[in-house]
Each structure stands twice: as structure tokens, then as C-alpha cells.
Amino acid sequence: MTVAAAPVIYVVDDDASVRKSLTRVIGSAGYAVEAFASAREFLARDASPGPGCLIVDVRMPGLSGLELQDALAAGARHRMPIIFITGHGDVPMSVQAMKGGAVDFLTKPFDVENLLEAVQRAVAKDVHELGTEQEIAEVLARVATLTPREMEVFALVVTGRLNKQIGGELGIGEKTVKVHRARVMDKMRASSVAELVRLADRAGVIVPTQRDRTKVQ
């Protein structure tokens, strides 16, 4: 799954010189850059759908970098990878940042090489995640096209049950099961049960438990 848009790097720092120099650095590495003076300004931006990452100073007047991290995590939209930079490093802060899922935590003045390497990692991660997200969205879209009965059959097929068993559980004939099964495979665009299982896993389809199985037998 490839993502079409080019990555955009977002820089959030209240210091003008730092913003300007960071823009230069990241721009010189070939990325598109957008800079913001505060977390609020960043949140108010028009979000682009493509991949990217966020470089943000931990301590700023107003909303701090960590608070921004929490705000983004709470939001429904695209959770961009975050790289933290700080003029005042302390261990508890960095731990909180990493636990919150940050890609890296750099103390000013940092080595530009380290920053660019972190940006590379972050973008790659975002591309992957976006790809995954898209994938999941597609699978769910397919699942949504299944009828309730097809859904039931789907759920049981992925447990490895035979058509006969499925028929028994659902109270329908084996032939009917076969028909539903074929339709499910078609709608889900799966070429094998194994693939169906993977798609189910991706979509988070709930699988019936062992207990139901014994009940049938």
C-alpha cells in the first residue's frame, strides 16, 4: 500500500531563530517544512493528509510539547510521530515523552545528524502506519458489505470449522453454508482461508470462543 502525498515536517518552537534554522536544516535534507510558533497555532492548521512528523519543543509558553502530545493522542485524526527537542533536559520529562510514543528526545543544542536521522525514522514509521491505516479502512469497508448471515459464517470460517459444523451451529444446511462462504470470500477478496484469517485479524473481527464449539459437538 503506497501513500501518494510527499511527507511534510512540522516544526513547533517559540524561539524564532530556532524555528528558522530548523526549517533550513530540514529543508536542506529535501523535506517540505512548515513552522509554527506555538502548539495552538499548529493545532489550528489545515492538516494535510500525507505522512509527516512533528518536531516540537517540550517547554513553551502556553501549551507545552508534552501537552500537545497528549492532545494529539486524544484526537481521532492521524497520530503523527513526534520528535521532542528541549533546552532543558530532564529524565522524568524524557521518560514521559517516550512513554507517550515519541520517536526521539533530543537536547539542545543537538547534533543535526541525529535530528535528520530521527526525522527519517519518523517519516518511515508514519508512512507505514498510514499505509496500515488505509489497509484497515479498506478491510473494514469490505466487512461492511457483508450481510448479517455472511458475517456469522465469516466469523466461524476463520476459526477453522468445517462447513458441516458451521451449518450445525447456525442451523442451516451445508449447501447454504457453502454459498455464503463463497460470497464472503468474494466480497473480502480473499483467495484462501489463511488470507481470510489475516484480514479478519486486521479488521478486528471477533472470533467465537471454544465454549461454543463444544456446545455444538
Place this chain on the structure above:
Amino acid sequence: MTSQHFWWFATAATVIVVQACVIVRLLAIRLARRRARSIQEERGLERQRMEVSLAERLAFEKLLSSLWSAFSNVLTDDFDRQVQEALHRIVAFLDVDRGCLLEFTRDDPTVRSWMTQAGPDLGDFPWSIARVRRGDIVSFSRVDELPDAAAVDRATCDAAGITSQIAVPLAVGGAVVGALVLSTTKVERAWQADEGNQGLHLLGEVFAYALSRKQVEHEAQRLRQELAHIGRVSAMGELTASLAHELNQPLTAILNNAEVARRFLAAEPLDLAEMCAILDDIIADDKRAAEVIQRFRRLLKKGDIEYVSLDLNVLVSEVGRLLIGNAVIRGIPMRLDLAPDLPRVRGDRGQLQQVVLNLVLNAFDAMSGMGAGGGVQNLTIRTHCDGAHAIVEVRDSGTGIAEKDVDQIFEPLYTTKSEGLGMGLAIARTIVDAHGGRLGATNNGDGGATFHFSLPVPHSAT
């Protein structure tokens, strides 16, 4: 002789005797009257003399008491002027031509002096000064009276036209703190014996008091300055964090820019315009860093006390700039609410910065334990005027002051924190008191406390 002649003789003799007696009596009466009159005259003269002397005495007492009151109210700034005025009055009163006050400092051979008019250098009276410093009165009515050992002194007198002079040592608590020197240049003046000198001694006492008080105040000021310096140095830990944070920004920018420039140099073609722009930014950030260091250095410098006209708004803003790094690190928003028409006050910039610094650091500490659960944290520094005073308030949203601590917090070495000397508030109070102001603290109704100090606005300030 017949009895008749005898009787005539006897009668005549009697008359003669009686007449003689009468004459003698009359003469005696006349003598007595004359004596009485001359006694009366004498008494009258004496009374006149007494009245004159009483009037003189009264005038002297008046002079003395007005000198005392002038010096008991004197401010350090005004001291020189007061001394000059006093010397002139004494010179006029005692009808001499020159007056001079000398100040000796312990352990220091140099001598300060105030004079009613320009005169010879004091170094030119080595003999006299040496004796006066030992506590002796040195006087001469004629220059010739000076001994051979005082040859230099004699030469000076001749050169300056001094005809007679008296130098009275001024002692406080057994130590000679100075001398009062009166000289004539027109006539030779006979200095009176002890009781006349008593007047000089009394006058001398005023100066002795004034000098010793000046020295004490000087010492007190010096100690206060030391204390303020100690306070600044102990605040350094906090300031260092602020400094590091402030410096990191330009340093980061410089490093970023330099690395980009390095890459650009390797690229073809070389974008000169961009290189110039990068270098400009590097230079600007470097200057910014230098400024930050300057600001901190100015605060930590140990300077002499200098009372100048100050705008408290400017002073508060400067301290705010110094501590913004600290505030950001702690995540405490700092707000300045400055009255636009705040009148100026008189004070020492360094010391008053110290006061504001201590109060803000104190507020930071009050809020440090609280964290996210304690509600909204904020710090506000506010200035305003109540007509007679300029007031600065530092309001925090911290834990507030416990009832039992309210009186104690300004005591030296009192601290509720695990670190720190506990000197910050005591130093602040000492400084504010010395400036004629008041420093206090009150708990806020909505949590936290406000520390406030007021400074008097000089009447002549616009």
C-alpha cells in the same frame, strides 16, 4: 580769765565742735552716697555684662541646638551640604575667618575635610594633625608660638595667611573621629582658657556625633550591600538554569545554521546569497547570546550602592526577562501587569532588582510542589501607585502562607524548604527598609499568596 570769757569760749568751742561734727557727718553721708552710687553703677554694669553674656549664651545655645537638630535629621546625600552650612554659621558666630572639619578614619592615614573656603592642603599641617589625632587641642594665637618641630605647619600658615588657629579633637567613645579647626587670617586671636573652649567643645560634639553617625551608616550600607551580594550569589543556582535555557536557543540555531552552511559549501552550484543569509543569522544569534550573558553578569556584579531615580516598571521587566527561562522550565506562566503612569522612586537598582528577584523565586518555590493536580498555576507581577507610594506585588497561586509562619517568614535563616539558606526574604526586607519602604505578605482569597512592597515617591518627582 573771768568766768564770762570762759563761758563765751566754751560756747564758741561747743558751736565749733557741733559744726565740725555736722560737717563730718555731712561728709560721711556724702561719701556713703557716692560709694552707694558707684556700687550701683558697678552692679548695673555687671548686670549689663551678665545680660550680654546671657544673650551670648542664649545665642550660643540656639546655634548649638539648631546644629544638633540639623544633623540628627541628615540624610547621607545631604551630609556635605549640612556640614558646610554648620561650619559657616560657627565661623560667623565665633567671628573667625575660616572653619574646617576633619574626619579621621581608623586604620587609614587619609583625612577627609570640609572647609568654608579653599585653603591649604591638610598634609601641610603634619605636626598639628598628628597631635590632634592623639586627642590634644592644638592652638596658637600667633604663628610664632608654634614650636620648631612644627616648621612645616608654620610655613603653611605664612603661605596661607593664617594668623591664629585652634584645632579641637572630636572624640566618640574614646576614639578621635575628627577635628574642628578654626582659623583667623586678619587678626591674631587669643584663644580663651578652658571655659571659653568649653563652647568649642560643645560645638565639636555635634560634629563628632554627625561624623560617627555617618560612619556607622556607611558601614551599615556596606554590610547591606554584602548581604545583597550574598543573596544574589545564592540565587545563582536558579539563575543558572534560567541562563542555560536562554543560551540554548541561540546556540541551537547557530549549530543548525552552521551545519547547513557546511552542506551548502559541498553542493554545486554554491548559493552565495543563501550562505550570506545563513551567516547573518549566525552573527545575530551570537550577539543575542552575548546579550543574555551580559544581562546575567550585570545582575551578579558586586557594585557600590548608588541611589538614582528609577522606573520600577523597567526594573520589574528586567527581572522578568532574567527569569523567563526559569518560568518556562517550571511550566509557570509569568504575567506582568504594569501601571502605565507609575511615578519614579529613588533607590539602588541592583538592590531593588534583588528584592524582586527574591520574591519571584520565592513564588516559584511556593508553586513547585503543586503540579497538574493543584489547579491553574500562574505568577503575576503587578505595579501600581497609591498616591504616596509606588507598589510592587508578586502574586502566586501556590500553597499560601501558614498562619503560624506569617510573622516568621521574614526572619533570617527561616525556611520551610529542604534546600536554601532562608535568607532571601530577610535580605529583601532589609533592603526595602533601608529604602524607606515596607515589605509584607498576605494570603490570597483564592489560594496562594501575594508579597508586596512599597517605596515612597519623592515629593519633587513628577
